[in-house]
Amino acid sequence: MGGRQLPASAPGSPICTFVEAPIAGFETVVKDRRTGKELAFRGRTEFLKRLLNLPHDKQAAAAEQVARMPDDQIFSVRAVPVAN
Secondary structure, three states, rough: OOOOOOOOOOOOOOOOOEOOOHHOOOOOEEOOOOOOOEEEEEEEEHHHHHOOOHHHHHHHHHHHHHOOOOOHHHHHEEEEOOOO
């Protein structure tokens, strides 16, 4: 499972790497380029399972529900230790 990195289009643009992962391992890591600090946002498994393969005709209503949900019901956040 290799990652695919998209080139930045302009200075300050994000660099994205996509890696296929099981639903339990779904997370997004955001790095502050200035400080090197990273935060990992992991989707809560129960939340992701509820939306996985949702029929197209139910997606708009689900999006409205998600917009009203507190963040901690959608994902957890952890600081990624900085390598020395």
